[in-house]
Every structure is written in C-alpha cells, then in structure tokens.
Amino acid sequence: xxxxxxxxxxxxxxxxxxxxxxxxxxxxxxxxxxxxxxxxxxxxxxxxxxxxxxxxxxxxxxxxxxxxxxxxxxxxxxxxxxxxxxxxxxxxxxxxxxxxxxxxxxxxxxxxxxxxxxxxxxxxxxxxxxxxxxxxxxxxxxxxxxxxxxxxxxxxxxxxxxxxxxxxxxxxxxxxxxxxxxxxxxxxxxxxxxxxxxxxxxxxxxxxxxxxxxxxxxxxxxxxxxxxxxxxxxxxxxxxxxxxxxxxxxxxxxxxxxxxxxxxxxxxxxxxxxxxxxxxxxxxxxxxxxxxxxxxxxxxxxxxxxxxxxxxxxxxxxxxxxxxxxxxxxxxxxxxxxxxxxxxxxxxxx
Numbered sequence: 001x002x003x004x005x006x007x008x009x010x011x012x013x014x015x016x017x018x019x020x021x022x023x024x025x026x027x028x029x030x031x032x033x034x035x036x037x038x039x040x041x042x043x044x045x046x047x048x049x050x051x052x053x054x055x056x057x058x059x060x061x062x063x064x065x066x067x068x069x070x071x072x073x074x075x076x077x078x079x080x081x082x083x084x085x086x087x088x089x090x091x092x093x094x095x096x097x098x099x100x101x102x103x104x105x106x107x108x109x110x111x112x113x114x115x116x117x118x119x120x121x122x123x124x125x126x127x128x129x130x131x132x133x134x135x136x137x138x139x140x141x142x143x144x145x146x147x148x149x150x151x152x153x154x155x156x157x158x159x160x161x162x163x164x165x166x167x168x169x170x171x172x173x174x175x176x177x178x179x180x181x182x183x184x185x186x187x188x189x190x191x192x193x194x195x196x197x198x199x200x201x202x203x204x205x206x207x208x209x210x211x212x213x214x215x216x217x218x219x220x221x222x223x224x225x226x227x228x229x230x231x232x233x234x235x236x237x238x239x240x241x242x243x244x245x246x247x248x249x250x251x252x253x254x255x256x257x258x259x260x261x262x263x264x265x266x267x268x269x270x271x272x273x274x275x276x277x278x279x280x281x282x283x284x285x286x287x288x289x290x291x292x293x294x295x296x297x298x299x300x301x302x303x304x305x306x307x308x309x310x311x312x313x314x315x316x317x318x319x320x321x322x323x324x325x326x327x328x329x330x331x332x333x334x335x336x337x338x339x340x341x342x343x344x345x346x347x348x349x350x
Contacts, residue, residue, distance in 0.1 A: 011119035014112060018314055027339055029330040030314040032156070032184075032291050034213040036265055036333070038248070039258030042214070045251035049244050058243040061233065065246050068253045069221060073193055079223055081232040082249075084240045086183060086207045086220035087113065089232075093148075093203065094121040096235045097177055097228070102147035107136055109323040111156045111181065129322075134158040134285055134293075138170045149174065152181040154188070157318060157328040159287025164190050171199045178202045184289035186211035187263055193223055200225045210290055211263060212252040217245040266290050270331045276341045277329075280348060291330045299348060301327045307347040313340055 001009060020026050037043075062082035070077040083089040094117050098104060101124075106114050108127035118125040128140045134155070141149050154161040171178060180192045182204055193204050203224040209215035219241060222232060252259070270292070274284055277294060285293040296304060305317040305327060316328040332340070 007120065007122050012116055014116035020314070025312055027313045027332065027336045029332050029336065029340060030316040032210060032289070032330045033215050034210060034262060034266070034290065035269070035331065035336065036213060036262045038213040038252065039255050041255045041258060042248050042251040046244050046248045049247035054243060057239050058241065058246060060239055062241045062246045065219075065250050065253070068250055072253060073223075075193065075196065075223065076226070078226045079196060079229060081222040081224075081229050082241050082246070083220045083222060083236070085209070085218035086181070086205050088236075088240060089205055089220050089222045090114065090117050092232055092235055093179060094118060094123055096231050098123055098148045103144075104148040104150065105141055105146040106150040107152070107155065109157060109318065109320070110150075110152050112318070114150050130155075130158065134160050136162045138162070138166055141170070142173055145176070147176045148179065149176060150179045150181060152183070153190075153192070154184045154288040156184070156289065157291070157316065157323060157326070158285050158293045159289040159291055160285060161188065161190055161288040164192050167192050168195060168198075171195060171202060174201070176201065180204045183207040184210055186259070187266065187290055188288040190288075196223050196225060200227070203228060208249050208252060211259060212249075213262060214248055214252060217248050219245050219249040266331050269334055269337055272334065273329070273331060273337050273340075276337075277344070280341070280344055285326075291328050293326050293328050295326045296348075301325055304344070304347060308340075308343055311343045313343050
C-alpha cells in the first residue's frame with residue numbers, strides 16, 4: 001500500500017461473486033449469469049469478426065450497435081452510449097455527472113458496487129432502506145436535495161421491481177439526476193426508456209450480461225438525452241468497446257427468437273425453484289429478475305451458504321444488516337436446480 005492514495009486506502013473493496021476455475025463439478029448460482037448459452041447466431045458473428053480487421057481500431061462510438069438498439073426502441077442513436085459493461089458506465093457517471101461535494105443516494109440493500117464506486121470517486125452517499133417488504137420508498141429520496149439517485153430496477157439482490165408510473169411521478173418532483181439500472185429488465189419488462197424523451201434528468205442503463213448470456217463480452221448501454229450522451233463520449237476511453245464485443249452484441253439484438261427462448265426457459269426454471277424451495281420452508285421475495293432472494297424459517301443463511309459450498313454449490317451470501325438473513329440464488333439449468341434442491345433437503349434434514 002506504499003503508493004496508494006488516501007481514497008484507495010479508505011474505500012470499501014467490492015468483492016464480486018466467486019468465479020472458480022473450470023472443472024471440479026462446481027454449480028455456480030452466485031453471479032446471476034444466464035445458465036443458457038448465447039445463441040449460435042451470436043457465436044457465428046463473433047467468429048466472423050475474427051478477421052484481418054482486428055488490426056484496425058473499432059468504431060469509437062459503437063455506431064452499429066447504437067443504430068440497432070435505437071431502431072428497436074424508437075429512439076435516436078444519439079441518445080445511446082455504449083460502454084465496456086455497465087461497470088464502466090457507472091464509473092463515468094461518478095466521474096462526470098456529480099460534483100465532488102455532491103451527495104448520491106441509493107436503496108439498501110442494492111447493488112453494492114454503487115457504494116464502492118462512490119467511495120472510489122470521493123463522493124458522499126446515503127443509503128435509504130427499503131421498506132419491510134423490500135419495496136423502494138421513492139418519497140424518501142425527496143427528503144433531501146440529493147444530486148444523484150441510483151435506482152436498480154428490478155433491484156439486486158431482492159429482485160423486486162419499481163412501477164414505472166411511480167418513477168415518472170418521482171421525476172415530476174425530483175430535480176437531480178436519476179439513474180435507472182435495468183440490468184434485469186428484459187426478463188419481465190417495465191422499462192423506463194420512454195421517459196428519456198420526456199425528462200432531461202434520467203439515464204437508463206442496460207446490460208448484455210444477463211438476458212443475452214454475454215457476461216464475458218462486457219457490453220453495456222446508457223440511454224439519455226443527447227447532452228448527457230455527449231458528456232459520456234467526452235470522458236470515455238477512446239476505444240472502449242472492442243470489435244468482437246460490438247459484433248456479438250449486435251447479433252444478440254437481432255436474434256429476437258434466441259432471446260425469447262432464453263427468457264422463457266429462465267422463467268420456467270424460476271417457477272420450478274420457487275415452488276420447490278418454498279416447500280422446504282423458505283420465504284421467497286417476489287422476483288422480477290433471474291434470481292431469488294430467500295430466507296429459511298429457522299436455519300441461518302450463512303450456515304446454509306457454507307454447507308452448500310461444501311457440496312460444491314455456490315450461492316451468494318451478503319454480510320450486513322437485513323441482507324445477511326437471506327441468500328441470493330441465481331436461476332440455473334434444470335439439472336443444477338434439482339441438485340440444489342437435493343442439497344438443501346439434505347442440509348435441512350441434518
């Protein structure tokens with residue numbers, strides 16, 4: 001730590017979900033990755049892009065991808081920014097769209113990387129607790145003049161969504177900048193993208209990691225009015241998204257049949273897991289995402305987490321108030337979920 005600056009020394013480190021090496025028979029239900037592979041159409045397009053053009057820099061604004069998404073969502077391509085995953089987009093938001101003396105607010109519990117990024121950029125933040133049913137109290141974000149509010153919708157790790165009409169009513173009153181993180185929105189809809197046409201203080205973010213099965217490519221989108229997008233373009237790295245990533249993301253957007261198949265399969269498996277896990281005595285928070293937030297009636301979450309890990313089944317456990325009572329379980333393949341249920345049954349019997 002000899003050369004670390006003060007911010008680096010004091011910030012809370014973000015710990016991503018465990019990524020074990022290949023093999024070993026480990027079942028990964030801890031990082032909300034899609035259990036179903038990207039479509040063959042996407043894979044073929046990436047292979048085609050592996051040609052002599054790799055010696056050239058990619059398009060600096062990922063124009064092809066922006067045009068496809070714009071057409072699908074009835075907006076202008078100038079309203080879209082493409083980032084190296086949503087992580088880059090949030091880093092740029094903290095660097096470019098809030099002053100050093102500003103204050104950002106987000107729900108708790110929510111995606112913990114928000115808190116880390118705020119600290120990394122020296123931005124003060126306020127955690128506003130969800131209510132007892134894990135719903136967002138949007139009025140609580142109006143109690144003070146927060147410069148920036150981040151709303152994960154559906155929320156991670158709870159899976160609960162916030163009604164888009166409530167978000168619109170919030171924007172009628174809120175004067176700061178609202179970020180709506182829609183990493184999981186494709187599974188059940190209810191997007192806020194239309195509000196970009198109405199309000200100049202909203203940024204909607206999207207991910208290709210979940211519904212499109214492309215977590216390994218690192219592609220994310222920000223949708224906002226053109227002045228905000230120009231700000232992203234001014235501060236981003238010169239060539240932040242590579243040729244292969246853009247090619248794969250373009251093919252994924254065009255392959256609507258493949259997307260529907262993946263989402264339908266995920267929903268089917270989610271309903272199976274909900275039914276089976278409730279029968280084992282778990283309380284399940286209603287989820288609009290590809291994971292469940294669950295709590296057992298009499299066995300502590302951390303104990304179940306440890307026992308599952310011994311069985312080579314990884315789920316996510318978060319330390320801290322409220323969330324430490326729960327486990328977040330990603331929806332896996334049917335075989336993975338059946339193995340999980342058998343493992344939980346064995347643990348609870350013991």
